[in-house]
Amino acid sequence: MLLVLGRRVSLSFVKRVIPQDPVLLSKPILQNFRTIKFRVIHSSTVFAIATRQNTDTMPERRPFVRLPTDVYPVNYGLCLKPDLIDFTFEGKLEAIVEVNLATNQIVMNCADIDIITASFVPEGGEEINATGFNYQNEDEKVTLSFPSALQKGSGTLKIDFVGELNDKMKGFYRSKYATPAGEIRYAAVTQFEATDARRAFPCWDEPAIKATFDISLIVPKDRVALSNMNVIDRKPHPEDDSLLEVKFATTPIMSTYLVAFVIGEYDFVEGQSSDGVTVRVYTPTGKAEQGKFALEVAVKTLPFYNDYFNVPYPLPKIDLIAIADFAAGAMENWGLVTYRETALLIDPKNSCSSSRQWVALVVGHELAHQWFGNLVTMEWWTHLWLNEGFASWIEYLCVDHCFPDYDIWTQFVSADYTRALDLDALDNSHPIEVYVNVREVSLSDECKPRTVDLWDCLEQASGKPIALVMSSWTKQMGFPIIVVDQEQQGDDRILKISQKKFCASGPHNGEDCPNWMVPISICTGEDPGCTKLKVLLDSPETTITINSVSPDQWVKINPGTVGFYRIQYSSAMLESLLPGIRDLTLLPVDRLGLQNDLFSLSRAGMISTVEVLKLMEAFVNEPNYTVWSDLSCNLGVLSSLLSHTDFHEEIQEFIRDLFTPIGLKLGWECKQGEGHLDALLRGLVLGKLGKAGHKPTLEEARRRFKDHVEGKQILSADLRSPVYLTVLKHGDSATLDTMLKLHKQADMQEEKNRIERVLGAISAPDLIQKVLTFALSEDVRPQDTVSVIGGVAGSSKHGRKAAWKFVKDNWEELHNRYQGGFLISRLIKRGHCIRCISKVSRPLDFFHILLHYRLILKCIK
Ligand code: BES
Ligand code: ZN
Numbered sequence: 001m002l003l004v005l006g007r008r009v010s011l012s013f014v015k016r017v018i019p020q021d022p023v024l025l026s027k028p029i030l031q032n033f034r035t036i037k038f039r040v041i042h043s044s045t046v047f048a049i050a051t052r053q054n055t056d057t058m059p060e061r062r063p064f065v066r067l068p069t070d071v072y073p074v075n076y077g078l079c080l081k082p083d084l085i086d087f088t089f090e091g092k093l094e095a096i097v098e099v100n101l102a103t104n105q106i107v108m109n110c111a112d113i114d115i116i117t118a119s120f121v122p123e124g125g126e127e128i129n130a131t132g133f134n135y136q137n138e139d140e141k142v143t144l145s146f147p148s149a150l151q152k153g154s155g156t157l158k159i160d161f162v163g164e165l166n167d168k169m170k171g172f173y174r175s176k177y178a179t180p181a182g183e184i185r186y187a188a189v190t191q192f193e194a195t196d197a198r199r200a201f202p203c204w205d206e207p208a209i210k211a212t213f214d215i216s217l218i219v220p221k222d223r224v225a226l227s228n229m230n231v232i233d234r235k236p237h238p239e240d241d242s243l244l245e246v247k248f249a250t251t252p253i254m255s256t257y258l259v260a261f262v263i264g265e266y267d268f269v270e271g272q273s274s275d276g277v278t279v280r281v282y283t284p285t286g287k288a289e290q291g292k293f294a295l296e297v298a299v300k301t302l303p304f305y306n307d308y309f310n311v312p313y314p315l316p317k318i319d320l321i322a323i324a325d326f327a328a329g330a331m332e333n334w335g336l337v338t339y340r341e342t343a344l345l346i347d348p349k350n351s352c353s354s355s356r357q358w359v360a361l362v363v364g365h366e367l368a369h370q371w372f373g374n375l376v377t378m379e380w381w382t383h384l385w386l387n388e389g390f391a392s393w394i395e396y397l398c399v400d401h402c403f404p405d406y407d408i409w410t411q412f413v414s415a416d417y418t419r420a421l422d423l424d425a426l427d428n429s430h431p432i433e434v435y436v437n438v439r440e441v442s443l444s445d446e447c448k449p450r451t452v453d454l455w456d457c458l459e460q461a462s463g464k465p466i467a468l469v470m471s472s473w474t475k476q477m478g479f480p481i482i483v484v485d486q487e488q489q490g491d492d493r494i495l496k497i498s499q500k501k502f503c504a505s506g507p508h509n510g511e512d513c514p515n516w517m518v519p520i521s522i523c524t525g526e527d528p529g530c531t532k533l534k535v536l537l538d539s540p541e542t543t544i545t546i547n548s549v550s551p552d553q554w555v556k557i558n559p560g561t562v563g564f565y566r567i568q569y570s571s572a573m574l575e576s577l578l579p580g581i582r583d584l585t586l587l588p589v590d591r592l593g594l595q596n597d598l599f600s601l602s603r604a605g606m607i608s609t610v611e612v613l614k615l616m617e618a619f620v621n622e623p624n625y626t627v628w629s630d631l632s633c634n635l636g637v638l639s640s641l642l643s644h645t646d647f648h649e650e651i652q653e654f655i656r657d658l659f660t661p662i663g664l665k666l667g668w669e670c671k672q673g674e675g676h677l678d679a680l681l682r683g684l685v686l687g688k689l690g691k692a693g694h695k696p697t698l699e700e701a702r703r704r705f706k707d708h709v710e711g712k713q714i715l716s717a718d719l720r721s722p723v724y725l726t727v728l729k730h731g732d733s734a735t736l737d738t739m740l741k742l743h744k745q746a747d748m749q750e751e752k753n754r755i756e757r758v759l760g761a762i763s764a765p766d767l768i769q770k771v772l773t774f775a776l777s778e779d780v781r782p783q784d785t786v787s788v789i790g791g792v793a794g795s796s797k798h799g800r801k802a803a804w805k806f807v808k809d810n811w812e813e814l815h816n817r818y819q820g821g822f823l824i825s826r827l828i829k830r831g832h833c834i835r836c837i838s839k840v841s842r843p844l845d846f847f848h849i850l851l852h853y854r855l856i857l858k859c860i861k
Helices: 004-008 022-026 044-054 288-310 353-369 381-402 408-424 451-462 466-474 571-582 588-603 609-617 625-642 648-666 676-691 695-709 717-729 733-745 749-761 765-775 782-793 797-809 811-818 822-832 849-860
Strands: 015-019 038-042 071-083 088-099 103-109 113-122 132-136 141-150 153-164 171-178 184-191 212-220 224-227 231-237 240-248 261-264 266-272 278-284 317-323 336-340 480-489 492-501 518-524 533-537 541-546 555-557 566-569
Touching: 071 103, 113 141, 141 153, 171 261, 184 336, 212 224, 212 261, 224 240, 261 336, 266 288, 278 288, 288 317, 288 353, 288 381, 317 353, 336 353, 353 381, 353 676, 353 717, 381 408, 381 451, 408 588, 408 625, 451 466, 480 518, 480 555, 480 571, 492 518, 492 555, 518 541, 533 541, 555 571, 566 571, 566 588, 571 588, 571 609, 588 609, 588 625, 609 625, 609 648, 625 648, 625 676, 648 676, 676 695, 676 717, 695 717, 717 733, 717 749, 733 749, 733 765, 749 765, 749 782, 765 782, 765 797, 782 797, 782 811, 782 822, 797 811
Parallel strands: 071 212, 278 317, 317 336, 480 566
Antiparallel strands: 015 038, 071 088, 088 153, 103 141, 113 153, 132 141, 171 184, 184 261, 212 240, 224 261, 231 240, 266 278, 480 492, 492 541, 518 533, 518 555
């Protein structure tokens, strides 16, 4: 079972970048930067899963081995001097280490780094120079050899090294930006999760090997230099007065993947949380105002989490910084959280409601990690789901606290819950826990939880068999479909319930169908918001009696849409639920859940599409944004599928008919007293009507677009996406040119992204080609190329073919850019399935997609 949580989990942490030519392995890496061709393979069990189908083409891999624990770090004294012109850096490491077991070798992680000198100074003893550095490039390790054994006890390991500020958005890398005057410059920034700290300095790059860090940066004196901790000293560099040496306070004991530094030009806004933490939001220069919204969220959220976890945030400061080139959405580095610009910056005039909501969720997510992940860290990457799972859930708590009017928990059901069900129903899903290599002896298990520890605690607190129930969910892939039928017996309702594995590709027919321990709750029409009965289904089928239910009352399973399963009702039961949708007596999450279940059943070929369309018609009176959003997304999938058939025009008509009443009710102008959800709903409905060719909407969109372009009446931020989409969908080459001009003129990344995402809607084949070429141009930031190509792939039959051909034709360039990271998996996913824009806007994509990646590689070859 993948659960909600998988969406943030990327496989990048199990990748390995290795030189293709084994002869190069022992040569210093820097010399080879321009000659080595990299290829990506995955390690560990996940690797094994991925290659099972194509072992014939893949080379044998040595089994993965964790670092030896005979020498481990206590404190890293680290000084780095980046060169923002030549894109290199020099580093000096002085690590206090503990030798557990006498040895004449130290094995550390190290990748794309050239060691110049290394030595070991035993406490109170003589310095011993290392006599060899043996790089095991494939394993991203280096073995330092010493002429004599290092004895048990403390000592200092000294290493001088050099590296490259790469352009791959991982490790210590360069990020391009333009000054307000338009000059192109570079910042030096980091992204270490999961295993890229080793690209910035030799280290023990495993989450359980924690140490303290004393970091110094030598930087041009006109640049901002930031790291996890506050600055404690700043002095001119003795040899070069254009440089400053900035020293940061000692960190708490922490994992390497959470270390960060940033050197660049930024402005900031500052606040103080009620519990005394200094919060700063760093923005590109001249845009400090755009940091205010995130600052407000962070200042409110820190004390909320302090109370909620009952543990204070341990650092004196936290910085949130927007980085121009950033592969993920955001990263929770302790005390220095990095974000894509669009996940942090809000302009009061030019940002739309969905951007605000996204920023609030991302800030809430990364701040939750300051506790879940940073303070308490998983013992090994196998347990990463504990990290990402909790943060992905707690971000909603935060947003609900800061913005109760967002009704964010209903949105959770559509954005996270149903999305997780969709993915986990695929044949290439995986259990929550994927064994990423063997678990070896760790230094100390304190504060390094494993999944079983969580179940133990919950079991003790509840007195219930949590571990037994939960292991059926975390260790098995997928989830069940619950098949229900009913019979009235006097005053009682008898339910016949059975379970079998739900598969997106059709019902599970195999003999060995897995079983789950399924907590099932049931409500009736008498009180739709209240659970009448709870049972634990622990067998393939059972019969349940609900007392005193009159024959005219409906019975519904899974009130609140919280259980992780799909439901298939008998026709009569389903029929009895329809009036509850029409008259809104069923709760919004239940209306949403019913529709979503039925849609996925039809997608799996288990029921006819006509049944879903009939159900959708019952939503004529629907007022709820999230319900519409989910339904609209599913209709989008259907419409894409039908674009391959003669029914294309019919489904457009169906969409127009379904959305016209709500469109008329909402109109184009924001009315007094409206809030966040009304703005979201208006954008959704007008976009849907426009795209489906609803004439009055198309005409009005064209009129407003013209006024916008001519500067007569600037479109409100919330109307831009639907208007851009509508005019492009029904536009010609002049429309595309105007849109590209707007893109060039846009100062905000949010606006550029907004345009990039809809460009693919253009219909003419030659214009589609133009959009694809644009995707790889200098005008699109590397991390955003995928959404342009994805937009093309998701918009039409021709677009999908053209995008796929484009990916194949440009594979080398794309592969070189993303190096097997999560952006490439996102690209492949976009090329292959059809999802609506709202659901693919998350920057990170699913775990299992990378498993596809290898097959696709093969296919392209
Ligand atoms: N820690 C992750 C980012 C990450 C995970 C980087 C695995 C590298 C490997 C971060 O907390 C995260 O989940 N980021 C999300 C944004 C979030 C709000 C959903 C992302 O980048 O999509
Ligand atoms: Zn996260």
